[in-house]
Structures are given as structure tokens and as C-alpha cells.
Amino acid sequence: MPRPRSLTSDDLADAALAVLDDGGLQALTMRAVATELGMSTMALYRYVADRTVLEVLVVERIFADIDLTLPPAADWLERVRLLLDRTRRAAAEHPAAVPLILRHRQSARGSLALMEATLATLTDAGLTGTDRALAQRTLMGHLLGFLQNNHYAALAGPGTAALARxxxxAFPLLARTAADAAGLSPEREFLAGLDIVLAGLRRYLVE
Known part of the structure; x- marks a missing residue:
């Protein structure tokens, strides 16, 4: 017998995340989520109109776990670093959901809250207008590009090792660079790349 109409958005998102974590993105169907919840597929449609709505709930749930509070004494560089790295860590908890984060980042309110917090930090640094827009887009580009690259590289298998061979x-620099990159952890790759971006922003402010 279907459950009574008493499920919350978190209940639905947690069930969808369980399906994603266990079977990957291809396993995320309305039927699979309904089964995870112990209800019929038709009963699930009483809560969400379609899979797209369910996907947005998943992204909301991931972003809800990101702490947007920042140390008041930290400078703007450290605050940006904290915000983006916390987002990377949250996404790493559910790697199969990365394509959903990329797809729905402008629909989920939690994602919008992250953008707002980042913009507030850039404003504190003295950036306004198109300068602030460029800085925000550059930072989000680094974050989203890393998530996408890290996700699809993992799906493709040992691609870096193949490049190293x-x-x-014919490809001396590519092979050597791939061999060097093989020793990088995802955390170091992300944070070191972010430091490069932030150093450029700091220099841009000075000039």
C-alpha cells in the first residue's frame, strides 16, 4: 500500500541520492526512487511532476550541506577559497550527481546562495560592475570545470596514464605532463589551480 502523503523534499532527495550513489546517474528513474521510498511510481508523482524536479531537489540537498558562514577575520581570498572548496567537497560526496549540479546550478536556491556569498566576498574586495561579473564567472568556471573534468575523467578510467604512455x-610534453599529473590528488589539483586564479584576481585589483 502506498505511503500517506507525508514525505518531505529532503526525504525525496535522500532517496534519489541513495539511488545515484548506488547505481550512478543512469539508475536515477522515477521507478527506482519510488522503490527506494517503498511506494508506487504513480504515488511518487504526487510529490514531483517529473524527473527534472527530482534532479533539482538532489542539487538542493547537496548544496544544503555546504556551510556558507565565513570567519569574519579572514581576508577575501581565504573566504573565496573556503566557499569553493566546501562546494568541491560536497560534490565529491556524491560524484554521480555532478552532471546534475552542472545542469541545475542556476535553478537550485542553494547554488544561488553560494553565488550570492561569493559575490558578497568579491564586493568586499572592492569589485563592482563588470569586474565583479568577470571575477565571479572566472571562479565558477574553475569550480565547474574541475567538477566536470574530475567526474568524466573518473568515468573514462585511467586516461592520464594512457596519455603518459x-x-x-610525437608528444613529448604531453606525455611528460601527464606523468607529472598522475601524482596530483584531486584536492591539490583543485586548490592549487584556485590559488592561481586568485593570484590573478589579486593582481588585477592592484593594477
């Missing part, structure tokens, strides 16, 4: 006479 390319013939040295």
Missing part, C-alpha cells in the same frame, strides 16, 4: 617523439 604516448610516444615521446
Amino acid at each position: 604516448l610516444p615521446d617523439d
